[in-house]
Amino acid sequence: MAAATPTPTPAIVLIGHGMVGQRYLEALAERGATATHRVTVLCEEPRPAYDRVHLTSYFSGSSPEDLSMVPDGFMAEHGIDLHLGDPAERIDREARTVVSRSGRVFPYDVLVLATGSFPFVPPVPGHDAPGCFVYRTIEDLLAIEEYARTRTSGAVVGGGLLGLEAAGALQGLGLVTRIVEFAPRLMPVQIDDGGGGALLRTIENMGLTVHTGVGTQEVLTGEDGSVTGMRLSDGSTVDTELVVFSAGVRPRDGLARDSGLTVGERGGIGVDARCRTSDPRVYAIGECALASDGRVYGLVAPGYEMAETAADDLLGREKEFTGADLSTKLKLLGVDVASFGDAHGTTPGCLDVVYSDARSGVYKKLVVAPDGVLLGGVLVGDADAYGLLRPLTGSVPPVTPEQLVLPAGAGAPVALGPSALPDGAVICSCHNVTKKAIADCADLPEVKKCTKAGTGCGSCLKVIGQLLPAAADKGLCGCFPFSRAELYEIVRTRRLTSYREILDAHGREGARGGDGCEVCKPTVGSIIASLAPTLGASGYVLDGEQAALQDTNDHFLANLQRNGSYSVVPRIPGGEITPDKLIVIGEVARDFGLYTKITGGQRIDLFGASVDQLPRIWARLVDAGFESGHAYGKALRTVKSCVGQTWCRYGVQDSVRMAIDLELRYRGLRAPHKLKSAVSGCARECAEAQSKDFGVIATASGWNLYVGGNGGATPRHADLLAQDLSDAELVRLIDRFLMFYIRTADRLERTSTWLERLEGGLDHLRDVIVHDSLGLCAELEALMADHVAHYRDEWAETLRDPERLGRFVSFVNAPGAPDPTVRFVPERDQVKPDLAILTLEPVGGTR
Amino acid sequence: MTVELRLDDHWLAVCELSSLVPGRGVAALLPDGSQVAVFVDRAGAAPRPCRAGPGGSDIRGVTVAEWASCPLSTVPPARERVLP
Numbered sequence: 034m035a036a037a038t039p040t041p042t043p044a045i046v047l048i049g050h051g052m053v054g055q056r057y058l059e060a061l062a063e064r065g066a067t068a069t070h071r072v073t074v075l076c077e078e079p080r081p082a083y084d085r086v087h088l089t090s091y092f093s094g095s096s097p098e099d100l101s102m103v104p105d106g107f108m109a110e111h112g113i114d115l116h117l118g119d120p121a122e123r124i125d126r127e128a129r130t131v132v133s134r135s136g137r138v139f140p141y142d143v144l145v146l147a148t149g150s151f152p153f154v155p156p157v158p159g160h161d162a163p164g165c166f167v168y169r170t171i172e173d174l175l176a177i178e179e180y181a182r183t184r185t186s187g188a189v190v191g192g193g194l195l196g197l198e199a200a201g202a203l204q205g206l207g208l209v210t211r212i213v214e215f216a217p218r219l220m221p222v223q224i225d226d227g228g229g230g231a232l233l234r235t236i237e238n239m240g241l242t243v244h245t246g247v248g249t250q251e252v253l254t255g256e257d258g259s260v261t262g263m264r265l266s267d268g269s270t271v272d273t274e275l276v277v278f279s280a281g282v283r284p285r286d287g288l289a290r291d292s293g294l295t296v297g298e299r300g301g302i303g304v305d306a307r308c309r310t311s312d313p314r315v316y317a318i319g320e321c322a323l324a325s326d327g328r329v330y331g332l333v334a335p336g337y338e339m340a341e342t343a344a345d346d347l348l349g350r351e352k353e354f355t356g357a358d359l360s361t362k363l364k365l366l367g368v369d370v371a372s373f374g375d376a377h378g379t380t381p382g383c384l385d386v387v388y389s390d391a392r393s394g395v396y397k398k399l400v401v402a403p404d405g406v407l408l409g410g411v412l413v414g415d416a417d418a419y420g421l422l423r424p425l426t427g428s429v430p431p432v433t434p435e436q437l438v439l440p441a442g443a444g445a446p447v448a449l450g451p452s453a454l455p456d457g458a459v460i461c462s463c464h465n466v467t468k469k470a471i472a473d474c475a476d477l478p479e480v481k482k483c484t485k486a487g488t489g490c491g492s493c494l495k496v497i498g499q500l501l502p503a504a505a506d507k508g509l510c511g512c513f514p515f516s517r518a519e520l521y522e523i524v525r526t527r528r529l530t531s532y533r534e535i536l537d538a539h540g541r542e543g544a545r546g547g548d549g550c551e552v553c554k555p556t557v558g559s560i561i562a563s564l565a566p567t568l569g570a571s572g573y574v575l576d577g578e579q580a581a582l583q584d585t586n587d588h589f590l591a592n593l594q595r596n597g598s599y600s601v602v603p604r605i606p607g608g609e610i611t612p613d614k615l616i617v618i619g620e621v622a623r624d625f626g627l628y629t630k631i632t633g634g635q636r637i638d639l640f641g642a643s644v645d646q647l648p649r650i651w652a653r654l655v656d657a658g659f660e661s662g663h664a665y666g667k668a669l670r671t672v673k674s675c676v677g678q679t680w681c682r683y684g685v686q687d688s689v690r691m692a693i694d695l696e697l698r699y700r701g702l703r704a705p706h707k708l709k710s711a712v713s714g715c716a717r718e719c720a721e722a723q724s725k726d727f728g729v730i731a732t733a734s735g736w737n738l739y740v741g742g743n744g745g746a747t748p749r750h751a752d753l754l755a756q757d758l759s760d761a762e763l764v765r766l767i768d769r770f771l772m773f774y775i776r777t778a779d780r781l782e783r784t785s786t787w788l789e790r791l792e793g794g795l796d797h798l799r800d801v802i803v804h805d806s807l808g809l810c811a812e813l814e815a816l817m818a819d820h821v822a823h824y825r826d827e828w829a830e831t832l833r834d835p836e837r838l839g840r841f842v843s844f845v846n847a848p849g850a851p852d853p854t855v856r857f858v859p860e861r862d863q864v865k866p867d868l869a870i871l872t873l874e875p876v877g878g879t880r
Numbered sequence: 881m882t883v884e885l886r887l888d889d890h891w892l893a894v895c896e897l898s899s900l901v902p903g904r905g906v907a908a909l910l911p912d913g914s915q916v917a918v919f920v921d922r923a924g925a926a927p928r929p930c931r932a933g934p935g936g937s938d939i940r941g942v943t944v945a946e947w948a949s950c951p952l953s954t955v956p957p958a959r960e961r962v963l964p
Contacts, residue, residue: 548902580901581901588904839899843907843909844907845894845899845900845918846894847908847909850909853913
């Protein structure tokens with residue numbers, strides 16, 4: 034009997050190992066196809082697939098290895114033969130072979146093209162001069178980084194997604210950066226004019242120069258041939274030493290074209306709904322493919338879906354790719370930008386619901402059909418709602434559209450939670466994962482492993498977190514397994530005053546004996562400072578070991594500014610100040626050349642002090658009776674007031690006196706976050722007390738107390754806690770409120786978010802601090818009494834001790850030598866930071 | 881113990897080791913006008929991993945880093961690019 038001829042293992046050759054190529058390999062492995070096929074990968078780049086979506090994170094510390102998309106051992110485990118740095122050069126479809134650059138010949142039964150795209154560089158004169166780059170690969174970034182070391186300015190041609198990423202990278206490299214966009218607005222594909230306007234304002238405020246509506250006509254070069262500037266289509270020229278082209282991408286379809294496969298008129302390898310090219314043995318997936326709907330998709334999510342489709346088709350499974358959701362959410366230059374669905378409102382009869390706040394750079398537009406169905410939207414400056422809005426697209430949301438775009442406190446109800454989403458809502462559009470699939474998992478690692486949700490662009494991670502059961506580990510950071518509130522209780526009950534002792538006794542196993550981290554050190558420092566009088570510890574935040582725990586501002590008892598100088602804010606309780614004290618502030622500002630500005634908290638900020646000047650400035654201020662205003666600390670800032678009954682015809686109580694009393698009572702109180710307050714003398718509310726952490730409004734018979742208010746990026750009106758209180762009742766309730774907040778809040782959690790998070794909300798808070806339902810009130814009052822009794826002014830303490838003053842030097846080895854990089858230029862009869870010196874001028878000849 | 885920085889041809893005294901606060905950086909001025917950050921860890925002397933010092937500098941007992949390469953909380957982002 035003759036031996037049976039073994040059936041040869043079919044060969045798959047994958048050309049291209051980017052994100053989509055890797056997804057295809059994973060799809061094969063998940064379906065068992067790597068066991069039945071011999072898989073070979075030809076990769077042009079010198080490293081395996083990496084996360085190109087987060088390429089820019091290289092500049093914020095991610096290494097190329099961090100960006101890798103390939104799990105350790107993946108290739109070996111699945112028997113995949115990966116050839117790095119050896120791209121395919123030629124396809125012979127008749128012979129069914131691929132020839133690589135090294136000359137090796139790879140036979141195939143199935144060929145998959147995942148060749149991606151290449152950056153489009155407009156063919157303007159000088160486009161290939163030294164100093165011109167594209168922004169596509171890690172090698173591109175390395176080259177830009179190297180070239181930028183000896184340059185001071187850069188320009189990005191293209192204001193789309195990648196262009197803004199590139200601009201952020203250039204600015205991060207210290208270059209004075211400009212963006213040139215041919216369209217009349219930034220990100221013209223994704224967002225509308227309103228969103229583009231908001232984005233433009235925010236980006237310009239960051240110090241970038243933006244040119245819209247102009248093209249690049251020529252890259253100008255110097256005698257050595259390298260880039261010196263650009264000529265724009267409006268005839269103007271701009272100086273720049275480095276140019277990054279980010280003017281779109283084009284499908285890499287040359288191999289397919291040369292081998293006779295059908296290619297679209299405007300590029301892209303034509304594929305059907307199963308991702309097969311004109312040759313049924315050849316697939317094309319990702320950015321190189323022209324999908325059956327006639328589009329080339331430049332986003333990773335459609336590429337992933339094509340990879341899944343091609344893998345399914347290989348195994349005879351039914352799956353089609355007929356188009357994709359182009360929703361996008363990114364943080365560009367620190368600005369959240371998102372668009373989803375019919376963002377431009379092209380659906381006939383659709384209507385826009387728009388919220389725009391030019392001051393804060395927030396723009397939100399929802400596009401809805403006449404029957405209320407959400408069609409799409411644009412979010413700029415605040416894209417928190419993206420994770421919920423995108424899955425709601427195509428359905429009638431459970432609340433009105435205006436409630437979905439208005440900020441909290443402006444008439445909107447409590448934010449819509451993920452519970453409002455149907456089970457079938459797609460949460461991760463990169464991997465097409467539904468709410469139900471996520472909710473079936475126990476934790477985030479399981480979600481990522483089983484569904485891959487959250488492993489693409491990452492924009493769904495927040496919603497995923499809300500859908501999962503509460504995490505078992507609520508630890509503050511990698512050093513402590515406890516929350517801030519739990520740490521507070523540990524410190525209080527065990528009377529611990531040493532960070533090292535706390536870390537060594539209560540830190541995680543691997544953190545004990547270590548240095549701690551930038552999360553837990555200031556947190557523990559704040560807890561110890563809050564409890565210091567009760568613990569019998571020094572309340573001075575810079576004593577001994579405490580000094581190492583403080584944030585920079587606390588470390589110098591001043592607020593660090595953009596150019597390395599500091600600002601000084603003396604306390605002006607209640608906003609009341611005598612002419613003599615005003616004169617002292619003026620004289621100090623004049624004598625030290627400081628910029629002065631009235632703050633929103635009714636005091637005066639003095640900017641531009643060097644570290645060395647701080648003690649001398651404060652010596653003058655303390656001598657005149659001023660104290661630290663704690664503008665640098667997570668502590669009570671100000672208690673604003675209107676003039677109240679004393680002067681105002683409408684006032685019904687002495688709001689100034691009450692504000693002064695409250696400010697002096699709570700000054701220096703360290704808290705999880707800053708605390709602001711105000712007292713209004715009547716219901717007209719001139720002091721804006723309802724926007725404060727604790728606000729007081731006078732009534733004919735006493736005071737109303739409001740808590741949990743907030744201005745800033747997420748405004749919230751305060752809630753009325755108690756009415757018609759006497760002076761003593763008011764103070765007692767505020768004592769309890771503040772100490773309960775300090776005891777139970779999370780790190781950096783303002784009272785507004787704490788109150789919204791508090792189980793039972795305002796009713797529970799009222800039960801605890803008004804009705805003493807937990808029996809805590811005596812303890813809370815005692816803690817506050819300790820604070821009040823032991824308060825000392827930090828700057829007066831500092832000035833009394835030469836050793837403490839010794840830290841106020843720019844250079845440890847050259848006391849008295851000012852930092853030469855802290856300079857100023859004149860503006861409106863005062864000074865402003867000279868930021869140009871920080872980016873334009875070499876220092877000490879080290880460039 | 882004095883903390884010293886080795887420059888091209890000599891050692892530069894920076895400060896007494898006891899004047900460094902563990903966990904915090906201090907700035908030191910070099911003769912050419914450039915600046916470096918000097919750290920000491922909890923143990924008081926052992927160097928902490930950080931990128932190499934500028935110009936091949938070496939140091940006894942502490943860690944030195946360029947402003948540009950070290951995540952130093954006392955320096956605003958703009959200043960971290962002063963000395964590449």
